[in-house]
Amino acid sequence: MSRIPRLSPDQIPEAARPFLQSGAQIMGFDMHDGLDMARNPQLLSAVSQMITSIYGPGRLEPALKRLIGHVASTAAGCYYCRQHTAYGSHQQGVEAKKISAAWAYNTSGLFTEAEQAALKVAHLGSLSPSEVTDADFEDLRRHFSEDECLEIVAVIAMFGFLNRWNAVMDTDIENVPADYAKTIGLEPR
DSSP states (O other): OOOOOOOOGHHHHHHGHHHHHHHHHHSSSHHHHHHHTTTTTOOOOOOOOHHHHHHHHSSSSSHHHHHHHHHHHHHHHHHHHHHHHHHHHTTTOOOOHHHHGGGGGSSSSSSOHHHHHHHHHHOHHHHHHHOOOOOHHHHHHHHHHHHHHHHHHHHHHHHHHHHHHHHHHHHOOOOHHHHHHHTOOOOOO
16 A cells, blocks of 8 residues: 555545546556545646656657656666556557566667667666766667657656655555566566
């Protein structure tokens, strides 16, 4: 359970309900972090808009965005987001072996040079302080347009917030992503 008790279904403010319903439609279950944020509908609205904007249609493939989030969450040590992004990658059609190997992006042989560059920036950019070098970013720019680079950084930054939120709140993982994570060998903690 989260460090702050969740509201019961009848206590959830009306203003928060559309955002919770939208998240449940996308993921296929009620997301615990959204339920935690429901105490503050304005916060939930802002976070939902950020996620929709960053994960929405853009120049990058949705599957790569999910893998970037997965590596960023792994680097940040957020188990909740790590399992969510593994499941989200699966939903976007990423093969299980590729999701499992995402942390070994530079040695597994499953990733293109472009994916390796993006995942390296996700890894190093999720450390605090960031360890992304000019050379890392130049490598990224060899494979991606400036607009695509901005999308990559936006995904990393979004997970900076989500990783901190869920790690500090100690958000408990839902059954659907937890069960998927087990099938590909991701340890919950």
